[in-house]
Amino acid sequence: AEMARVLADSNHVPLHRLSLLVHSVSIMHKSLDNMPKDENWQALTRNSTNLRVYIMAFDVQSDDMLRILKPSIPLERIHFDSYVTCVSGAVVDLISRQYDKFLTHFILMNDVIDMSAFPDLSDNRNEDPLVLLAWRCTRLSLLAVHGYTVWAHNLIAIARLRGSDLKVLEVTEESIDFDQGELADQ
Numbered sequence: 516a517e518m519a520r521v522l523a524d525s526n527h528v529p530l531h532r533l534s535l536l537v538h539s540v541s542i543m544h545k546s547l548d549n550m551p552k553d554e555n556w557q558a559l560t561r562n563s564t565n566l567r568v569y570i571m572a573f574d575v576q577s578d579d580m581l582r583i584l585k586p587s588i589p590l591e592r593i594h595f596d597s598y599v600t601c602v603s604g605a606v607v608d609l610i611s612r613q614y615d616k617f618l619t620h621f622i623l624m625n626d627v628i629d630m631s632a633f634p635d636l637s638d639n640r641n642e643d644p645l646v647l648l649a650w651r652c653t654r655l656s657l658l659a660v661h662g663y664t665v666w667a668h669n670l671i672a673i674a675r676l677r678g679s680d681l682k683v684l685e686v687t688e689e690s691i692d693f694d695q696g697e698l699a700d701q
Contacts, residue, residue, distance in 0.1 A: 534568075570588075
């Protein structure tokens, strides 16, 4: 929060890019109470109107991500990488709602050992959070998913929603799953 206040000062040259690394180890040893609040991000973006933020999160729990992601962050790129924790559908949904104007890159990686049990972000809901992300985030040009279940029909929906604007759609073959009815038709 203090860094955001200093950078928001009008005496500083406006920022264009800010990369943030969030790691579970650092969260264990430091409180999230010092993270910038939404008003800090608003002040920073008033002076740096072209600011875009890149967040890389390693093994960060979804509850902690929900505390970090403030509506006024001009989030352009986010990269989740985990060995232990999994990103929740709620976090993906929040990202698609809050950052629909800026988000261009969304990378979701889960380096699981058991390749037969990838987490499913949809959690038996009617709407898949990745499809909603592709629908809401109209500037999305890169979507990479490794180690999470992506249903084949949702993958097709994502590709259709973003069309040629989606320059990179990268999904591990093992992540793609089919409904039993679809498998019978294949």
